[in-house]
Amino acid sequence: MYPDLAVQEFGEQNPLLCKQLGDAVKQAERQVEEYQGMKAFILSWTKKAEALVTGNIIWSSASQLQEQIRAHQVSFNGAASRDCE
Template sequence: MNLTAVDEISQLADAIAKLREIHHHTLRLAEYKTIWLKKADAHLDEYNEMFEFIVKWTDRARSLVKANIIWNSSSHLQEQIRMYQVNHNTQNTQIA
């Protein structure tokens, strides 16, 4: 072998080493992107579940509004419960 052949082999070895580095770096980037995409997919699934949940509750709220339900205050509801209990206890006392 002459000196130019040795130089060419050395240059070829350097080029192969550089290609290995680039290949290794590219593989690591691809792995990183794959992990990132999997996380993004999981977040998208979670978002879609939350969105579906919110849409269902929004639809329920709309149907309640359309049904013209009258909402009572808690004190009014407590008063109604007391009246029911008084009436219920009075009826049970009369039956006994």
């Protein structure tokens, strides 16, 4: 007996059960599609996270950051005042 014929006979003999099974299969298909979308999203964020982790991150203290900000402000203000002359 071929699978298609067996499924057809099952459906004819058990219409309610066949409908429930069909609905469950459709729901499973939707869930697989949703899972694949979430998986792709997670994998893309995983790649971004790996890039961040493998990158060279230089951690500075707050005082070092403040000093760098002041230095950039001084150079920016100096350049801005020269542009206005």
